[in-house]
Amino acid sequence: MVMNDIAAGDHAFKAIADGYxxxxxxxxIEPENIISLNFILAYSQPVDLTAGDLELEYKPTVPLKDESxxxxxxQMFNNLTExxxxxxxxxxxxxRILLGKETEAGANILIAAGAGLMAGSYVLxxxxxxxxxxxxxxxNEEANRINSEAKYHNKDVDSEVEAKNSELLENWILQNQDRxxxxxxxx
Numbered sequence: 001m002v003m004n005d006i007a008a009g010d011h012a013f014k015a016i017a018d019g020y021x022x023x024x025x026x027x028x029i030e031p032e033n034i035i036s037l038n039f040i041l042a043y044s045q046p047v048d049l050t051a052g053d054l055e056l057e058y059k060p061t062v063p064l065k066d067e068s069x070x071x072x073x074x075q076m077f078n079n080l081t082e083x084x085x086x087x088x089x090x091x092x093x094x095x096r097i098l099l100g101k102e103t104e105a106g107a108n109i110l111i112a113a114g115a116g117l118m119a120g121s122y123v124l125x126x127x128x129x130x131x132x133x134x135x136x137x138x139x140n141e142e143a144n145r146i147n148s149e150a151k152y153h154n155k156d157v158d159s160e161v162e163a164k165n166s167e168l169l170e171n172w173i174l175q176n177q178d179r180x181x182x183x184x185x186x187x
Contacts, residue, residue, distance in 0.1 A: 008033075015039035048170040054164060056157045059150035062143040070133035077125025081118050089114025159176040 008031040016022045020041035028033060051058060092110030095103045 003134045059153045061147045065136045074129035081123040084117035
């Protein structure tokens with residue numbers, strides 16, 4: 001490219017072509033000087049590939065369950081036990097004490113119902129949380145196995161992607177070893 005009549009002073013020259021890295025060169029042109037610029041452009045640096053570009057997939061991980069769910073269930077049954085102790089059992093005892101013989105049969109039913117509900121919720125508060133905790137631990141054991149598998153698989157995918165991107169970069173460097181030089185002739 002021949003450029004005529006470039007004014008003296010500071011100038012920035014930029015060479016741009018599709019598929020190539022652009023080059024810039026700043027220079028000061030003195031009056032009456034003749035200059036010649038040669039830009040040798042390098043091919044564009046490859047864009048990093050992703051796992052999807054290489055048709056690789058990451059394995060998903062599985063969230064672990066919180067073991068405190070079993071403790072919350074146990075606390076719920078403890079609260080029920082207290083509720084049954086206070087409401088029907090307490091009402092029956094109060095009825096016997098305050099109202100005497102006339103309400104003894106009804107009071108005894110309330111006491112028995114309260115005691116039965118209290119005992120039932122107490123027993124369930126022991127059995128069900130243990131079962132829940134066992135199921136949570138079983139689930140978490142399987143989730144840990146899946147997550148461990150996914151971790152190693154995903155590490156392999158990352159290594160493959162990294163290796164392919166390194167290969168592309170090395171090829172790009174080899175292609176461009178003698179490129180990117182700017183030659184300036186000032187007469």
